[in-house]
Amino acid sequence: MRVALLILFATSVVMAQPTGHPLAAEPPPPPGMVWIPGGEFSMGSTDPLARPDEAPVHRVRVGGFWMDAAEVTNAQFRAFVEATGYVTTAERPVNWEELRKQLAPGTPKPTDDTLKPGAVVFTPPGKPVQLGDFGQWWTWVIGANWRHPGGPATTIEGKDNEPVVQISWDDAAAYCKWAGKRLPTEAEWEFAARGGLDHKVNVWGDEPIDPARANTWQGHFPDANTAADGFTRAAPVKSFPPNGYGLYDMAGNVWEWCADYYRPDTYARRLDAAANAAVIVNPAGPEKTIDPRNPHAPESRVHRGGSFLCHDTYCASYRPSARMAAPPDNTMQHLGFRCVMDRAEQLQTLPASGTNQEQPR
Secondary structure (H helix, E strand, C coil): CHHHHHHHHHHHHHHHCCCCCCCCCCCCCCCCEEEECCEEEEECCCCCCCCHHHCCCEEEEECCEEEECCCCEHHHHHHHHHHHCCCCHHHCCCCHHHHHCCCCCCCCCCCCCCCCCEEEEECCCCCCCCCCCHHHCEEEEECCECCECCCCCCCCCCCCCCECCCCCHHHHHHHHHHHCCECCCHHHHHHHHHCCCCCCCECCECCCCCCCCCECCCEECCCEECCCCCCCCCCCCCCCCCCCCCCCCCCECCEEEEEEECCCCHHHHHHHHCCCCCCEECCCCCCCCCCCCCCCCCCCEEEECCCCCCECCCECCCCCCCCEEECCCCCECCEECCCEECHHHHCCCCCCCCCCCCCCC
């Protein structure tokens, strides 16, 4: 009788499991990440604020994936550095042989002092300026890096929950690899940013931007920021409402690196290659770079989402369709990243460093 009861009990347990996966359990969500369901959307924009590289609009389908709910923070990146000893691009001397590849032939070598470790820092002018020369508000600062985003006199002390910046594409990719994640493709990023709202101008819909929706520039760009949204630089993550998928800061705050190479004609070439298919599935970007803003750079990688410097008179890139790019060794005060993870990667052991723990709200 005892054996019969055990057999009966075991049979009932197996029968109660979902068919095809006996005794299998769904793994818990990766800490700090949200599930982005697969689906179709219209990639690109014809909005009056859109630039030519956002066209033509085309239908894209992406599979499901996990995405960091917020941008990678100073605290998370510090844990990576402490665990690995990693030295970021901005903390290393500039490699002249690599830099010269990005410059016009015959460009003279800068002085050794100029090639010391540093990064580009936003330095607002004291008066209105013509917007055709961004060199009027960006300055190369020796000693600027993720620990000192505005230069040696600045610090991230007390700013653990702000997004890490002065991060190159190479730095972001290294962090993702360590964390068992990866950078999103452009298509994944835009699909996630839209939060289920297709054919909309902004991540919250078609309503215009205001200081309560995202961390962008208010006032006269680039010389007078009223800080109506409460911030003149990066804001702590989750300071503004999430989109429909529960993702924070997909508009404004800091730009976010993506995996793809950049070309301004990516979408037209994509449609041609697909023979004008009705839907293009999981596009991964072009195989080679063309970037008119960096015409001599061997590589240029996409970044998305806009930043605290976005203003409609100059850069309305808080829109989910807006595209920007830079060489992978570029570091700037308004450029960070977030990671994604596939189902297969979820099943692997996550690092025990605690870097993936969700940040406090």
